[in-house]
Amino acid sequence: xxxxxxxxxxxxxxxxxxxxxxxxxxxxxxxxxxxxxxxxxxxxxxxxxxxxxxxxxxxxxxxxxxxxxxxxxxxxxxxxxxxxxxxxxxxxxxxxxxxxxxxxxxxxxxxxxxxxxxxxxxxxxxxxxxxxxxxxxxxxxxxxxxxxxxxxxxxxxxxxxxxxxxxxxxxxxxxxxxxxxxxxxxxxxxxxxxxxxxxxxxxxxxxxxxxxxxxxxxxxxxxxxxxxxxxxxxxxxxxxxxxxxxxxxxxxxxxxxxxxxxxxxxxxxxxxxxxxxxxxxxxxxxxxxxxxxxxxxxxxxxxxxxxxxxxxxxxxxxxxxxxxxxxxxxxxxxxxxxxxxxxxxxxxxxxxxxxxxxxxxxxxxxxxxxx
Amino acid sequence: xxxxxxxxxxxxxxxxxxxxxxxxxxxxxxxxxxxxxxxxxxxxxxxxxxxxxxxxxxxxxxxxxxxxxxxxxxxxxxxxxxxxxxxxxxxxxxxxxxxxxxxxxxxxxxxxxxxxxxxxxxxxxxxxxxxxxxxxxxxxxxxxxxxxxxxxxxxxxxxxxxxxxxxxxxxxxxxxxxxxxxxxxxxxxxxxxxxxxxxxxxxxxxxxxxxxxxxxxxxxxxxxxxxxxxxxxxxxxxxxxxxxxxxxxxxxxxxxxxxxxxxxxxxxxxxxxxxxxxxxxxxxxxxxxxxxxxxxxxxxxxxxxxxxxxxxxxxxxxxxxxxxxxxxxxxxxxxxxxxxxxxxxxxxxxxxxxxxxxxxxxxxxxxxxxxxxxxxxxxxxxxxxxxxxxxxxxxxxxx
Numbered sequence: 001x002x003x004x005x006x007x008x009x010x011x012x013x014x015x016x017x018x019x020x021x022x023x024x025x026x027x028x029x030x031x032x033x034x035x036x037x038x039x040x041x042x043x044x045x046x047x048x049x050x051x052x053x054x055x056x057x058x059x060x061x062x063x064x065x066x067x068x069x070x071x072x073x074x075x076x077x078x079x080x081x082x083x084x085x086x087x088x089x090x091x092x093x094x095x096x097x098x099x100x101x102x103x104x105x106x107x108x109x110x111x112x113x114x115x116x117x118x119x120x121x122x123x124x125x126x127x128x129x130x131x132x133x134x135x136x137x138x139x140x141x142x143x144x145x146x147x148x149x150x151x152x153x154x155x156x157x158x159x160x161x162x163x164x165x166x167x168x169x170x171x172x173x174x175x176x177x178x179x180x181x182x183x184x185x186x187x188x189x190x191x192x193x194x195x196x197x198x199x200x201x202x203x204x205x206x207x208x209x210x211x212x213x214x215x216x217x218x219x220x221x222x223x224x225x226x227x228x229x230x231x232x233x234x235x236x237x238x239x240x241x242x243x244x245x246x247x248x249x250x251x252x253x254x255x256x257x258x259x260x261x262x263x264x265x266x267x268x269x270x271x272x273x274x275x276x277x278x279x280x281x282x283x284x285x286x287x288x289x290x291x292x293x294x295x296x297x298x299x300x301x302x303x304x305x306x307x308x309x310x311x312x313x314x315x316x317x318x319x320x321x322x323x324x325x326x327x328x329x330x331x332x333x334x335x336x337x338x339x340x341x342x343x344x345x346x347x348x349x350x351x352x353x354x355x356x357x358x359x360x361x362x363x364x365x366x367x368x369x370x371x
Numbered sequence: 372x373x374x375x376x377x378x379x380x381x382x383x384x385x386x387x388x389x390x391x392x393x394x395x396x397x398x399x400x401x402x403x404x405x406x407x408x409x410x411x412x413x414x415x416x417x418x419x420x421x422x423x424x425x426x427x428x429x430x431x432x433x434x435x436x437x438x439x440x441x442x443x444x445x446x447x448x449x450x451x452x453x454x455x456x457x458x459x460x461x462x463x464x465x466x467x468x469x470x471x472x473x474x475x476x477x478x479x480x481x482x483x484x485x486x487x488x489x490x491x492x493x494x495x496x497x498x499x500x501x502x503x504x505x506x507x508x509x510x511x512x513x514x515x516x517x518x519x520x521x522x523x524x525x526x527x528x529x530x531x532x533x534x535x536x537x538x539x540x541x542x543x544x545x546x547x548x549x550x551x552x553x554x555x556x557x558x559x560x561x562x563x564x565x566x567x568x569x570x571x572x573x574x575x576x577x578x579x580x581x582x583x584x585x586x587x588x589x590x591x592x593x594x595x596x597x598x599x600x601x602x603x604x605x606x607x608x609x610x611x612x613x614x615x616x617x618x619x620x621x622x623x624x625x626x627x628x629x630x631x632x633x634x635x636x637x638x639x640x641x642x643x644x645x646x647x648x649x650x651x652x653x654x655x656x657x658x659x660x661x662x663x664x665x666x667x668x669x670x671x672x673x674x675x676x677x678x679x680x681x682x683x684x685x686x687x688x689x690x691x692x693x694x695x696x697x698x699x700x701x702x703x704x705x706x707x708x709x710x711x712x713x714x715x716x717x718x719x720x721x722x723x724x725x726x727x728x729x730x731x732x733x734x735x736x737x738x739x740x741x742x743x744x745x746x747x748x749x750x751x752x753x754x755x756x757x758x759x760x761x762x763x764x765x766x767x768x769x770x
Contacts, residue, residue: 249487251484252487252489254448255487255500258448258479258558259475259481259501260501261472261504269500269503274489274490276491
């Protein structure tokens with residue numbers, strides 16, 4: 001009798017506790033509702049911010065697409081900029097006039113105009129093959145030629161360009177946001193502690209999930225696709241930047257400090273160049289993730305090769321789906337090998353980072369002495 | 372000689388809350404007890420010494436003795452916990468960040484054990500690193516870097532990349548990088564320890580040669596007794612974070628402060644380990660042979676220094692001959708306007724600096740005068756008398 005009684009007494013509080021936990025804690029945690037109200041609140045109150053983001057991303061995507069469609073313009077801009085930065089204002093001016101002269105040929109000859117102002121699609125294809133030859137080797141250039149030829153024969157070139165421009169634009173945006181975060185992470189353990197779980201979340205969340213808020217905030221089309229892509233593709237760049245900088249040997253950092261580097265000089269002259277292979281690996285990963293996400297983003301109307309695959313699925317056209325998929329594979333291989341080649345150090349050429357640095361910082365030392 | 376660098380009561384305590392560890396240190400607890408009680412590691416405790424201008428000051432100790440921490444506190448790569456470091460009378464520990472950076476750019480540079488060269492830059496660019504950081508023009512960088520590379524014999528490799536060089540060459544680049552900014556103090560952290568023994572000796576000679584051409588203040592960290600003895604004008608020995616003895620190599624060998632110091636020399640057969648160059652005595656009076664310096668002035672110098680024998684060298688320090696007060700007097704009596712060769716002692720023998728002591732023994736026993744030690748280019752590097760030799764051998768027995 002006594003035993004039964006004590007048993008009941010023991011069960012009583014446990015049940016009470018359980019129902020209390022259910023009512024007071026578990027039922028009140030409604031993550032889905034919270035997220036929805038957060039999304040509602042954002043779209044109701046942060047309209048100007050959303051419009052700003054949309055305009056920025058749209059401009060980036062448009063510029064990238066234009067640059068890819070008319071590669072000669074962008075080449076001209078780079079030549080002029082390069083001449084100006086490396087050789088001085090006068091050389092830049094001469095290059096500008098020369099480029100203007102070449103492009104003004106278009107006013108006199110229809111053929112020149114077609115070639116220069118509205119360069120035909122094969123121009124970019126040629127550039128891809130040449131880039132493969134320069135960065136990787138002749139075998140790869142041969143493969144690139146075959147791949148590009150097949151894409152043309154499948155009549156998927158415009159879609160490929162669309163996908164490529166989305167990939168490039170969202171990768172650029174992801175790097176602009178991600179690299180500084182990676183640098184900040186490497187400099188402070190506290191920042192790393194905060195950012196790391198967020199990156200885990202970004203990477204493990206099924207990519208389709210990003211499409212929903214992106215579509216709510218920005219409607220359907222290219223921009224939400226690019227935004228979902230940049231979120232999904234950013235983590236590796238952040239992670240590998242952080243890791244690369246943290247792995248720079250203690251003695252190299254000490255050498256920098258011992259010769260009187262300011263923290264900023266230490267970052268740009270020691271840490272980033274030595275972390276370059278790792279950072280390049282991160283950039284490569286970002287590009288590859290962006291490619292896989294862009295295909296998925298076609299579900300909210302981002303267009304490109306993903307749309308081709310989607311059509312194939314919806315109409316059960318195996319051939320069309322396979323063609324779209326194959327084009328994605330070719331694009332992936334080309335992007336991967338060419339972007340990876342920038343991470344490998346070549347003696348005398350430096351890494352891709354060094355190349356960029358050379359391009360943009362070439363005259364700095366000279367300028368300082370003049371000042 | 373002025374005091375270039377003065378270290379006063381310097382402490383480094385790693386870990387949080389150094390105050391408590393410091394309190395325990397004052398009460399006389401040792402490193403291990405403090406670690407057990409507070410979790411703080413005592414890196415360096417109560418270190419005081421001064422480095423003279425132009426000398427090679429070696430800080431020697433086994434790993435964990437705090438010598439690397441010590442050298443990093445001199446340019447504040449590691450913040451000292453307590454104490455002061457004075458450079459030309461200015462307290463480095465009180466400098467602001469910008470003063471510190473300026474000091475590192477102008478006064479001190481450092482050579483590292485694993486070279487720490489930048490693989491993406493050429494040898495010349497690496498050598499110019501310090502100049503680049505402090506904003507010199509590209510032309511000036513190149514010019515000074517090339518001069519520094521020339522000094523270490525690497526000018527032909529200026530446009531190579533570090534991965535094309537051998538270990539010894541890489542460290543020459545490290546040395547050139549440190550010299551290019553023309554610092555007054557050179558900190559060398561186990562600079563030659565990663566090199567194989569032959570190259571290490573070569574680099575030591577290189578450093579000594581550079582010191583002869585232009586003597587800088589060098590603080591050299593080493594765990595290697597031979598190295599310390601070869602290059603050090605004075606040696607500080609560290610044990611468990613404390614400096615246990617400071618002195619010239621001779622003082623330390625002949626009068627070790629404790630068992631720890633003695634243990635460095637234990638079982639070392641000096642006659643095999645050391646070469647003639649190591650024990651050569653440089654304190655003898657030298658007279659440089661040049662016009663205007665006659666026999667009489669040489670005699671004056673020798674008598675001034677209370678020596679009996681003087682060494683005549685030419686301007687490139689090449690050995691010419693030995694003279695004694697007696698031979699000089701005799702030569703003056705014969706022809707007052709005579710030249711040095713008239714007074715040279717006969718039967719003087721020279722030995723190469725790398726001859727081992729065991730080979731020198733016999734020669735010293737037969738020779739009437741001290742043996743003259745010369746390097747491979749015939750430059751005078753000291754003398755060995757019979758008594759020097761006996762003293763050296765005697766130290767081995769003591770140890």
